[in-house]
Amino acid sequence: MQSAKTQATNTPLRQLALHSTTTCSSHATAYGKCIFAAYTDVRKDSCKQEFEKFGQCLREAMKRKW
Numbered sequence: 001m002q003s004a005k006t007q008a009t010n011t012p013l014r015q016l017a018l019h020s021t022t023t024c025s026s027h028a029t030a031y032g033k034c035i036f037a038a039y040t041d042v043r044k045d046s047c048k049q050e051f052e053k054f055g056q057c058l059r060e061a062m063k064r065k066w
Contacts (some may be wrong), residue, residue: 012062013015015062016058016062018059019058019061019062021059023040023061024057024058024061027050027053027054027057029055030050030053030054031047031050031051031053033052034046034047034050043060
């Protein structure tokens with residue numbers, strides 16, 4: 001049986017946070033830069049390509065491992 005501390009570090013939300021800041025950091029950065037560049041004139045799908053790449057990276061990184 002896993003300890004409470006081990007279980008807490010393996011929650012899906014913690015895994016997502018870990019992967020969004022480490023594994024997918026380059027995609028997150030590209031998406032963030034796109035949003036920042038367009039924040040005064042946000043339009044639907046203005047950063048769609050960057051968002052899709054970031055989302056795909058997260059889906060790959062978060063494959064059911066817990």
